[in-house]
Amino acid sequence: QVQLVESGGGSVQAGGSLRLSCEASGYTRRSRCMGWFRQGPGKEREAVASIAPDGGFTYYADSVKGRFTIFRENAKNTVYLQMNSLKSEDTAVYYCAAGTGGYCYTPPHLADFGLWGQGTQVTVSS
Numbered sequence: 001q002v003q004l005v006e007s008g009g010g011s012v013q014a015g016g017s018l019r020l021s022c023e024a025s026g027y028t029r030r031s032r033c034m035g036w037f038r039q040g041p042g043k044e045r046e047a048v049a050s051i052a053p054d055g056g057f058t059y060y061a062d063s064v065k066g067r068f069t070i071f072r073e074n075a076k077n078t079v080y081l082q083m084n085s086l087k088s089e090d091t092a093v094y095y096c097a098a099g100t101g102g103y104c105y106t107p108p109h110l111a112d113f114g115l116w117g118q119g120t121q122v123t124v125s126s
Helices: none
Strands: 003-007 010-013 018-025 034-039 046-051 058-060 068-073 078-083 092-099 113-116 120-125
Touching (some): 003 092, 018 092, 034 068
Parallel strands (some): 010 120
Antiparallel strands (some): 003 018, 018 078, 092 113, 092 120
């Protein structure tokens, strides 16, 4: 069964850090653009970051630039989101997603991603 499994979410105080992981099982996603999205309470799902198959291109939403880093380890079939200097407005369910192809569109759109994880909750208290 093909699936993406996120981990690493939790509760942290403002200014703290978390690292999210997303592991693919059932298939290799090394040729896919990978992305992280989030959905806060009462908000629409939004793109946070994306990364090209070889890691040579990355995209970040303006709200997370300089604080979040996306990277991947293709040998482990895993993509990560390192989140530093967290703010209360970063509170959301974070989703990992695999693109329908190897190209990362800018900005990323939900329709560009065909496989989604179940989500992991990140709560930042001020």
